[in-house]
Amino acid sequence: MESAATPHKSELRKTPLNALHRRLGAKMVNFGGWDMPVEYPSSGGLIAEHKAVRGSVGVFDVSHMGDIRIRSGAKPGGALAAVQHISMNDASKLAIGQAQYSAMLYPEGTFVDDVIVHRLGEDDYLLVINAGTREKDFHWVRENTKGFDCVVEDLSDAYTQLAIQGPRAIDVLKKLTDANLDGVKNYWFTHGTICGLKNTLMARTGYTGEDGFEIYIPSNVATSEKVWNQVMEAGREFGIIPCGLGCRNTLRLEAKMALYEHEISDKINVWEAGLDRYCKMEKGDFVGRAALEKERTAGLKRTLVGIEMIDRGIARDEYCCCNEKGEAIGVVTSGSPSPTLGKNIALAYVPPAHSAVGTIVYVEIRGQKCKAHVVPTPFYKRPKKTAAQQVS
């Protein structure tokens, strides 16, 4: 037996909670150069962690994510102009306290990274970016905002970021904060005191397809461990458990949320990835817009679809998609058993002619052609509690 998830250890970067994860007996893996927990046997493992988030609440250390702050220079408006230039969604629509899913693009209309843009103040924005692309992203943002009257700061090492996710996440955090979390809508955020830490950013965001919050606390080890432990204590009555990157992946896949280097990359454009609704062509010029305009006229060569296996077998990342004759037509970008649905699901790029729901496609699994069909996405959508939680 040989495991694909062999731990590496050389010069890996560590979050402030690394020692705590190890004390908890987490299984650690190299994730984009970071030594991160993939699952906690003490929590019952990946499937138990996944189900805790769907059914109640789980907590993730996502401190490996990067944070870039963009503020206006001497005159107002510089930060917004810079953010508009480097990201595809329309940041002018953001109220203070609101966030939006967006992406930074290369001139070719392909992805530098996806990002959540938070409007902290009148002339103050926080971009939360992926771990594996931190340095590349910061360099790219600095280069592409040079012509704007703004100040760009890399705050990635300043924060420990905890994601408290699941339908009971709000109940856990209410016990620890004075902030009015009920008043925070999906993709909005607030500042308040939590675990005695004043002015803490608490955002109703996440990467699980479930309700939940991401909180940003100072990155020193003692504070980070103290907050983690208080969250665990407050969540005990709801059955909270630590959750690793393993279930973070299965949760985001069920919700069809993109993962960099999988569904999105420097080779894939916005239309192919199906992220049209986050790309505001009418807002004015931005990096990548001209290429996207041309691509839109040229038409799609491939498109992202959700598939579900019919034959016995699990489609995995990078497996080949083929037609009935066995000719290659596309590729799986993410594939896994779905703990919520009890089915084997995947996202794949296929030509538009094969993308209609119900279309039969085949996935090549260890030399065998296994039957699958295109299904509607997201694979999983959480039940809506109130209109206030609609995605903006």
Next chain:
Amino acid sequence: MAYPKNYRYTKEHEWVNVENGLATIGITDYAQHELGDVVFVELPKPGTKIEAGKSFGTVESVKAVSEIYAPAAGEVIEANGELHNTPEKINTDPHGAAWLIKVRLTNASELSGLMDAPAYEAYIAAKSTEASA
């Protein structure tokens, strides 16, 4: 979980138990722990010839696909059909009910190079120390 004294172990974390000329093969507790929740098993049909050191099947967890290697050459007599619907048994009883295949060995002396239980326990202890260093 204890490693049965009468079993022999491979560096790739399979175990083999020979009784009355028939070898039962499975994966070790260490292997199932490394894999995590097992959700899928693919095993050869009876009559299949397996070769020493070559993959004869796969065990998949949610996250990973693992090839299973034959500790010795032989012919598959039986595959554990129970695992088709309950692959998670590999997580709970890897050394017992969740055996993978029974094989008639071509040459039982091929097993002489494998580790006994104390040697295997020392081998995985060294791996765990390495991983947490």
